[in-house]
Structure formats: structure tokens, C-alpha cells
Amino acid sequence: MTQPTPLAALRVHTDAIIFDMDGTMIDSMPWHAQAWVEFTRRRGMEIDVPDLMARTTGKNGTECIVELLGRPVSQDEADALTHEKETIYRELFAPRFAEVAGFRQFAGQVHARGLKVAVGTAGDMGNVEFAMGHLGMAPAPLAIVRGDEGLPGKPQPAIFLEAARRIGVAPERCIVFEDAPFGIEAARRAGMRAVAICSTHTPEQLTGPHVLAAVRDYTELMNTDFLESIHVATA
Numbered sequence: 001m002t003q004p005t006p007l008a009a010l011r012v013h014t015d016a017i018i019f020d021m022d023g024t025m026i027d028s029m030p031w032h033a034q035a036w037v038e039f040t041r042r043r044g045m046e047i048d049v050p051d052l053m054a055r056t057t058g059k060n061g062t063e064c065i066v067e068l069l070g071r072p073v074s075q076d077e078a079d080a081l082t083h084e085k086e087t088i089y090r091e092l093f094a095p096r097f098a099e100v101a102g103f104r105q106f107a108g109q110v111h112a113r114g115l116k117v118a119v120g121t122a123g124d125m126g127n128v129e130f131a132m133g134h135l136g137m138a139p140a141p142l143a144i145v146r147g148d149e150g151l152p153g154k155p156q157p158a159i160f161l162e163a164a165r166r167i168g169v170a171p172e173r174c175i176v177f178e179d180a181p182f183g184i185e186a187a188r189r190a191g192m193r194a195v196a197i198c199s200t201h202t203p204e205q206l207t208g209p210h211v212l213a214a215v216r217d218y219t220e221l222m223n224t225d226f227l228e229s230i231h232v233a234t235a
Helices: 029-042 049-056 061-069 075-096 103-112 125-135 158-167 181-189 218-222 226-234
Strands: 016-019 116-120 143-145 174-178 193-197 211-215
Touching (some): 029 075, 061 075, 075 125, 103 116, 143 158, 158 181, 174 181
Parallel strands (some): 116 143
């Protein structure tokens, strides 16, 4: 599934990797979908879940609630509804928690090569703590930027740009790992290169001139010597 890496993109020095979280670090998107089903069932709502997911994946909690309800909401209402939905998600996913195949091994290799690691997610504090607690990453990311910090969600680039700022790396020296179209577009708008993790979308849905590779998971990526090519090209 890997596509060729443009030579011009490889020639740019790489100092940092910024990971999206849901669907990129952890195999959580089916459980988010199920959580929306249960959340709306409790409220007597009928929704097209694939359509809702397409419109909201990468957006922050408030933006998701606005998309669901189709009307403006107060911050208090958005926070309460987001908390309810994300609590359902964590309850569903916890007994079956799984990383995207090979993620922790790949993240360890990234660290071993001296690259900085950050996370840029539209998820809130509860979901970040849940994911990081289960993953037990060592060392931990240098920075984690969340969707409940007042930043617009993807496809706006703010989350990725803030992640780069916090770790002191220029955007063009970052590579974003993403599983969703809005995230791939946010990386482009941020002036960052990207790798598409096709855990929930096809390579055709995650294309762009800044996309260096498209893979099913990190096991496949490690088999392509991706990090070695980055190191050789930018060392």
C-alpha cells in the first residue's frame, strides 16, 4: 500500500513526528462510531453514522456536537454532551483496547533516532488520559495538544502548529501521521508533510502532494525502511 516518497519531500530535514491519536495511535474509530450509535439511541435520535463520522472525524468536541444537532450550542451544553458521548466511547473500548498494529514499536524507533515526538489530537483530556494510560508510552511525547484547549479542530491547522511550537520545531521539519482526510488536510495547511495511516480510510481518500506514504499500519511501514530513508536523506 505504500506509495513512493517524493525525493523533494525527503530532502527536507526532519526533526519531529506529530501523531494524531484516534485511528492513528490507537484503533479506536469503530468504538467512536458505536458510541455515537448508543449516545443518539439514548436520546431518541436517528442518525446516519458514516455520514456523521465523515463530517466530524478530526473536529473537536464542540464542533462535533454542533454537527450532530445542526444548531448553535452553548459551551456548557457542548461540554456536557461531549462528556456523555466520550464516556460511552471509553466504556465500550476499554475492554478491547488496541493500538494500531506496531505503533509502540515504531514510536520507540522514532525516539531512538533522536526525533522529537508530539501528539496533535482533537480528543479531549479524558480521552487523551485514557489512551496514554493504556499505551504506556516510554518515553512519553514531549507535547500533547488536545481539542479541548480552545483550538479549532481539523482541517484547520492550529492543533498541529501548536504541537510544533511547543516542541520548538519548524512546521516544515515535522511529519504528521494521520488516518483521516481532515487531518491530512490540516497537515497540508500547516506546511507539514504527512504519512497516511489507512486504518479507517483508503489511500485514495488520504492523498496529497505532501503525503509521503500510505500504509495500513506501522508494521507495514517498518517493513519499508521509512525511518531509515528519512535518516539517510536528512542526516
